[in-house]
Amino acid sequence: MKLIGYTLAGIGLLAAGLMYMRFAQARADGASAPVFDVKLPAGYRDWKLISVAHEEGNLNDLRAVLGNDIAIKAYRDGKLPFPDGAIIARLAWKYIPSEENNKVFGREQSFVTGDATNVQFMVKDSKKYAATGGWGFAQFDNGNPVDATALAACFTCHVPVKARDYLFTKYAP
């Protein structure tokens, strides 16, 4: 049993090492950061809802995660990995108290969306983005793509949820 355990641990380490080497190779091949060429997807504001969340701290936002039809189908079917063509959109707005709502509730309890902050995307293309789990990453501030260096950390942060194809957000039924 011990031998099996050590073997499995070894395989795990080897896999992690290979993934890191591939990622490092992709970085060494080209720029200092993975280069994604994700364009702002047309009509994303009309996509269906995956879930919502609130981030405190520096972000301090309310966010909605939407998916195109391919992504929504994969989420609902519980299909992993996500098929090529799936796109996840993360919209976010400033987290602000609603005095109007609080008056009706009779207490400070209501938080709503303020100005939009930025929009992020994950686009599945298992060949093009093979070095980053098959996902291309993008962020747009006021409709303008951010610099590639700002996207360098995206994939590494998503590695802990590799088992869910690198997606943090779970579908909210």
Place this chain on the structure above:
Amino acid sequence: MKLIGYTLAGIGLLAAGLMYMRFAQARADGASAPVFDVKLPAGYRDWKLISVAHEEGNLNDLRAVLGNDIAIKAYRDGKLPFPDGAIIARLAWKYIPSEENNKVFGREQSFVTGDATNVQFMVKDSKKYAATGGWGFAQFDNGNPVDATALAACFTCHVPVKARDYLFTKYAP
């Protein structure tokens, strides 16, 4: 100027009084609470996003407000009052911390959706629901409609936002 002020205040009170009488009449005519006959709208989970919010207190939820195509168009066009056929859906889920996300962020900051709590609807039919601003109200717990008495307070709470056709939620661009 004082006379104009008193006159305006008088008109305001009169309008509020008439609205209350109409509401009281509607109650006296039938049951002890307005009777809405709103059915669970098919496919509402696929509707487009209006906005998201967080309620603390007893509710302690994360919520998404979705709209059918008529409602979304009215929101985007800034059209008031909303046309008949517009339906607003308020989905809500328990507000829970995400240990998984917090590990990645390196601090306690991430709140995500837990179990669904209930779903509420506002359905516009200016004739059928004339006594309540043209809106019929509904709530479903696990797909089952709640008792009509639970809906008695819905409209009165929405009166403060009469100028926005009784809708608290603003469209999040």
